[in-house]
Amino acid sequence: MSLEIPLMSTDEVIELDPDQLPSGEEVLSILQQERSQLSVWINVALAYYKQKKIDDCLKILESSRVDANIEYRDFERDQMRVLDMLAAYYVQEANKEKSKDKKKELFTKATLLYTMADKIIMYDQNHLLGRAYFCLLEGDKMEQADAQFNFVLNQSPNNVPSLLGKACIAFNRKDYRGALAFYKKALRTNPDSPAALRLGMGHCFMKMAFERALQLDPQCVGALVGLSILKLNLQENESNKMAVIMLSKAYAIDPKNPMVLNHLANHFFFKKHLALHAFHNTENEAMRAESCHHLARSFHAQGDCDQAFQYYYQATQFAPANFGSLNAYSTAMKILKEKVDADIPAEILNNVAALHYRLGSLTDAKSYLELALQRATWNWLCKGTLNYIPAEILNNVAALHYRLGSLTDAKSYLELALQRYAQLHSRRDTQQRRGAPLPPGQATWNWLCKGTLNYIPAEILNNVAALHYRLGSLTDAKSYLELALQRYAQLHSRRDTQQRRGAPLPPGQATWNWLCKGTLNYIPAEILNNVAALHYRLGSLTDAKSYLELALQRESGRGSFGLAVLQLHLRHDDVQPGAAERGALHWFKEALKVNTEHPDTWSLLGNLHLAQQEWGPGQKKFERILQISTTLRDAYSMIALGNVWLQTLHQPCREKDREKRHQDRALELYKQVLKGDPKNIWAANGIGCVLAHKFRMHYDVEWLTWVGRAHTLAGRAGAARGALLRARRVAPHDPALAYNTALTLRRRAALVLKDERSDLPLAQWHVGRARRQHDEELELRDRQREQREAFRKQQ
Numbered sequence: 001m002s003l004e005i006p007l008m009s010t011d012e013v014i015e016l017d018p019d020q021l022p023s024g025e026e027v028l029s030i031l032q033q034e035r036s037q038l039s040v041w042i043n044v045a046l047a048y049y050k051q052k053k054i055d056d057c058l059k060i061l062e063s064s065r066v067d068a069n070i071e072y073r074d075f076e077r078d079q080m081r082v083l084d085m086l087a088a089y090y091v092q093e094a095n096k097e098k099s100k101d102k103k104k105e106l107f108t109k110a111t112l113l114y115t116m117a118d119k120i121i122m123y124d125q126n127h128l129l130g131r132a133y134f135c136l137l138e139g140d141k142m143e144q145a146d147a148q149f150n151f152v153l154n155q156s157p158n159n160v161p162s163l164l165g166k167a168c169i170a171f172n173r174k175d176y177r178g179a180l181a182f183y184k185k186a187l188r189t190n191p192d193s194p195a196a197l198r199l200g201m202g203h204c205f206m207k208m209a210f211e212r213a214l215q216l217d218p219q220c221v222g223a224l225v226g227l228s229i230l231k232l233n234l235q236e237n238e239s240n241k242m243a244v245i246m247l248s249k250a251y252a253i254d255p256k257n258p259m260v261l262n263h264l265a266n267h268f269f270f271k272k273h274l275a276l277h278a279f280h281n282t283e284n285e286a287m288r289a290e291s292c293h294h295l296a297r298s299f300h301a302q303g304d305c306d307q308a309f310q311y312y313y314q315a316t317q318f319a320p321a322n323f324g325s326l327n328a329y330s331t332a333m334k335i336l337k338e339k340v341d342a343d344i345p346a347e348i349l350n351n352v353a354a355l356h357y358r359l360g361s362l363t364d365a366k367s368y369l370e371l372a373l374q375r376a377t378w379n380w381l382c383k384g385t386l387n388y389i390p391a392e393i394l395n396n397v398a399a400l401h402y403r404l405g406s407l408t409d410a411k412s413y414l415e416l417a418l419q420r421y422a423q424l425h426s427r428r429d430t431q432q433r434r435g436a437p438l439p440p441g442q443a444t445w446n447w448l449c450k451g452t453l454n455y456i457p458a459e460i461l462n463n464v465a466a467l468h469y470r471l472g473s474l475t476d477a478k479s480y481l482e483l484a485l486q487r488y489a490q491l492h493s494r495r496d497t498q499q500r501r502g503a504p505l506p507p508g509q510a511t512w513n514w515l516c517k518g519t520l521n522y523i524p525a526e527i528l529n530n531v532a533a534l535h536y537r538l539g540s541l542t543d544a545k546s547y548l549e550l551a552l553q554r555e556s557g558r559g560s561f562g563l564a565v566l567q568l569h570l571r572h573d574d575v576q577p578g579a580a581e582r583g584a585l586h587w588f589k590e591a592l593k594v595n596t597e598h599p600d601t602w603s604l605l606g607n608l609h610l611a612q613q614e615w616g617p618g619q620k621k622f623e624r625i626l627q628i629s630t631t632l633r634d635a636y637s638m639i640a641l642g643n644v645w646l647q648t649l650h651q652p653c654r655e656k657d658r659e660k661r662h663q664d665r666a667l668e669l670y671k672q673v674l675k676g677d678p679k680n681i682w683a684a685n686g687i688g689c690v691l692a693h694k695f696r697m698h699y700d701v702e703w704l705t706w707v708g709r710a711h712t713l714a715g716r717a718g719a720a721r722g723a724l725l726r727a728r729r730v731a732p733h734d735p736a737l738a739y740n741t742a743l744t745l746r747r748r749a750a751l752v753l754k755d756e757r758s759d760l761p762l763a764q765w766h767v768g769r770a771r772r773q774h775d776e777e778l779e780l781r782d783r784q785r786e787q788r789e790a791f792r793k794q795q
Helices: 024-034 038-050 054-067 075-096 100-120 125-138 142-155 160-172 176-189 195-205 207-216 221-233 237-253 258-267 272-280 285-301 305-318 324-340 346-358 362-383 391-403 407-434 458-470 474-501 525-538 541-554 559-571 579-594 599-611 615-627 635-649 656-676 681-693 701-713 717-730 735-754 760-794
Strands: 003-006 013-016
Touching: 003 024, 003 038, 024 038, 024 054, 038 054, 038 075, 054 075, 075 100, 075 125, 100 125, 125 142, 125 160, 142 160, 160 176, 160 195, 176 195, 195 207, 195 221, 207 221, 221 237, 221 258, 237 258, 285 305, 458 474, 458 525, 474 525, 525 541, 599 615, 599 635, 615 635, 635 656, 635 681, 656 681, 701 717, 701 735, 717 735, 735 760
Parallel strands: none
Antiparallel strands: 003 013
């Protein structure tokens, strides 16, 4: 049936085919010009809505509130219909919306529209039904919805929408028999009711109702999910396959449905993105708990315990009390939370963090340090001063940021630690001058000496030195390391004096019993390693080697010191030929005892073979690194292998195929490095070398253009001109190349004119040469034009 829009001044009408509607703007302009009645506007808007043209429908409804003709009988009912239709649309959108703010905004719009409709006709059945469903979807107004459904049923006992609403309320109240009775009555009243009725019965009657719902509406996602769950519960191969097919079909219909995503995530166990998608597409806490549970299981199975722990914890927060598979996790989390919430002193948490730091567990160290900072922060909030955050905690936080690469944060925390020690030292001196007793815990500080920096422990000085080293301030790093060494020497001498006098060690000094007698035996290996690194950067290889060997003796079993000694053996010029290589091989064996898969060890061993021109063994060492799962894309190893293949090109070879094969292998390795790091100059240099071996420098226009660009950027206009002119011999008609050549000549001319050392005859010669070239080019163009004209006349 076509839609009719009456024309204002005649008896004629404009007919619209509901299946082929014109653009909404065109119809809207017709309705406004003809001042059509409001009922016509509503019918046209409904036609656009049925065609899924929602924007056009909304524009027509919104405009009808202002532009429609309401000078006819019972127009109030049509006004109410417009408001109810707009409100129903906003309720639908709010039900789909995941953002709480947008959902609230849409519900507010619907509330205003329904309130305006109440003022027109309050007790209209359709209006009450729309408002009742609105209250039902808001969640916390179920009683109001029930009252409005009852009002409609009292007037019309067989009203199907009211029966469905009552069934939904009964189902949510867990009155399944009552819900089923309402569904049956609605079905008897209207056997052709929508698929949603069978879906509701399906939750009571299950399988048969789901299948009937799919017969009525093959796109019913809820019915597909329900049937798939029934088939999965059979635990048979064929039924499982059918269930996955149904879930896949439901996913194709609605890829954001959280029920579908959760069940697919449960079946495809390692597809984490399905559960994550479900988590972000629902507000229901039980569904979120299930999504978190699937994510945690997936991470747990893959060995990522940190991520698994986080999602298990989130699942316990979202899960209701009867979420069976998470009860054990919930109980465990409560016990852990009670233990963490206990009043553990910040100093103990700091020590635990330091232990995790030494063991390499930076994540655990970070969490314990954050907890220690919270404890200390609570102390100074109670006592009213920042000085109650211990400097040891600040020092450990700085060390952690240093290990994580955040040098700015490390510097800030170290400065805070130094300030804390300075404040503490000044307060202690003031108290001692007044004869006041030291505050609790200050007795352990009696080993601090007077002076400019004598009250700062060696550990903090070492961290400050390491920070300066990373920032490139080698002089400052050296001065702070010397202060740290002096502090250890002073502490060692005082301890020896106390032991000779028979005095007891101060609290905390018992931990130093591992220090041995001797010149440097009381200095920890970490500081010796830092001293060696500083000497290495300053070029004192002999001193660096001795310090590193001492550090390695102090802490055997740590491969990093051995690798550093290895580098020194490779760099050090020994008197006896081959002695450095023999010493390096000894340290290689020691390092491989600690870790057989360490890439640095194999890299240095490969470099040793390459230095001795042993290409085959060196190549195998770098290939071994690329076979390790953690270093599959190691740039250093790929460049080294590329250099091996490049080195073979320098050797005389008559096999052209073999030479081309080696060129391609080297080029492929360098390209892989550049894909990962476009700014790697070693890979770019290698590609240039390979291209040079291919003799592309003589004929490759692109290569010559880039060479010219590099010369231009380096300020060598003459060399750039030469490269571009060679390229022009290959491609004389390339316009881009001609432009680049002209640009380079102009820059070179500007440089020549700016050259103050040039005399007048030289400048005049260049100007004359430029004019001659210009005249020659004009003459060449004229000659070419004449030849073209002559050729055209011959045709």
